[in-house]
Amino acid sequence: MLAEFTGILVVMFAGLVGALTVLAVSARLAPHRPNRRTSPPSAHSSGWAGPQRVAVRFYRVALVFVIFQVALAFLYPWALVFRDLRELGLVAALAFAGPLGVGFIYAWARRGLGP
Amino acid sequence: MPVGTIAGALLAIVGVVGVLVPLVAWAERKQAALVQGRLGPRRTELAGISALGLLQPLADLLKILGKGDPPLKGPMARLRGMAPLVALIPVLSVIAVIPVASTYRFGDATLRFVVADPAWGLLYALVASILALYAGVIAGLTSSDPLARLGALRSLSHLFCAPVVLGLAAVSVFLVYQTLALPEMAQAQDATFRVFGFLEFLFGVPLTGGLAVLTWFTLPAWGALLQPLGFLLFAAAAVVGTGRAPFDAPTAGPELAGGHLREYAGVRLGLFQLADHVAVLGVAGLLVTVFLGGWSIPWLPQAHLVDFVARGVGSFQGFGSGFANGVCVSLHLICFAGKFGIVLWVLIALRGGLSRFRSDQVIALCWGILVPLAFLNIFMTAWVVLGVTGQGGN
Secondary structure (H helix, E strand, O other), rough: HHHHHHHHHHHHHHHHHHHHHHHHHHHHHHHOOOOOOOOOOOOOOOOOOOOOOOHHHHHHHHHHHHHHHHHHHHHHHHHHHHHHHHHHHHHHHHHHHHHHHHHOOOOOOOOOOOO | HHHHHHHHHHHHHHHHHHHHHHHHHHHHHHHHHOOOOOOOOOOOOOOOOOOOOOOOHHHHHHHHHOOOOOOOOOOOOOHHHHHHHHHHHHHHHHHHOOOOOEEEEEOOEEEEEOOOOOOOOOHHHHHHHOHHHHHHHHHHOOOOOHHHHHHHHHHHHHOOOOOHHHHHHHHHHHHHOOOOHHHHHHHHOOOOEOOOOOOOOHHHHOOOOOHHHHHOOOEEEEEHHHHHHHHHHHHHHHHHHHHOOOOOOHHHHHHOOOOOOOOOHHHHHHHHHHHHHHHHHHHHHHHHHHHHHOOOOOOOOOHHHHHHHHOOOOOOOOOOOHHHHHHHHHHHHHHHHHHHHHHHHHHHHHHHOOOOOOHHHHHHHOOOOOOHHHHHHHHHHHHHHHHHHOOOOO
16 A cells, blocks of 8 residues: 555655745745835735635535535446446436435526626 | 665656746746746856756745745644645645556565555545645634635635545446556556447347447546536536635635635745645646556557567567566557646646636535536436446457
């Protein structure tokens, strides 16, 4: 299991080392004279105002997104063994996607999927 | 084996960050200049040679290194400081699973051209590229700037729809290849299929006699030809995922003046841009590997090529197995590079060629058109797979 990860981890680690090196080099090279014009908060606000309050529809869309992503997670193993399941697999997937489709059409008709 | 893997990983990262990213940065600026009737970068010189401004990325790097980076303040400063790394590291790791050539045997030694070959390669690539989307959300929501927060919300709304399309398009790909490993997918495309084979399937008549002519028409078994709709869906969703034009509403210049990138400067901004370029390379690599045959040469499978060069035909004596594999490696690498370059250019040209989608248009496009199409594609594919495998072969 770890052997499969080796290449990916090495790339990640090398990338991290490279990025941190560049940050360190820049910290030594770059001028460090912050003033009111260059430092945040910017002209538009008076500082970080705590956790942002967002419209409730974002949570609604997020829930629909989560439902579909979870449904997706079930479709992957199904797709991989589909040739063994054959007709049964197709019927099962249709039975699985049917209620999902009804819910999707309802959400779409009620404009629940966008801002 | 670990030594080889580590060497390959370092080679890949140096090749991508040191060679391909500067080339993409240069091509992007030149392409934008071309579209807008400008000349683009051309004044960087080394010993009097300007080479079409190819040294511009180097000059950019030097400039960025010397730029002041105002210290991040506030309760979320540490998280904001990490956001560029969140953007960069996952997309960088995607390159590890993309095979640039096949597997070759030199006597007892086996030469592979992929850094990591997990059984879940494509799944990992999808997850990693989606993970990088969160960097924009983190950067924007921890920012004190209202425009940056708006950018984060737009990122979030893209994040809520693009992965669904990407994942659904991938399901139909899995149905065809029956594997999640990218090298196996590329291998499966190193073949051909008969264009009119579906007639046999439809009418139950074997193509013989006069109809046998039809069996001569073959096409490479590329994902884009077996799954044209899946290819388009995957490509569209992948471009939404990179947050590039025409889906760059989160950082739209005219409205949000940089969006979630507004309060970044110097190296941190540079890392975000680096992540953007690496993401394009990753998407191009995935599209080539999954849909455009990867390293395979159309109508010339690896086994045939190696066999022909090694043994020869008729009076032609052949050059032996080692030489044949060497030729094969070079041709496959050239083939991959060619496809990769074309896809990359299309992705870069999109930027100048299309106008920006509004965020609500992206959502309407994804949920209203792409998701239903993707579901339709999955069931159509399943039905065809059922028919084809029932008849035995395609």
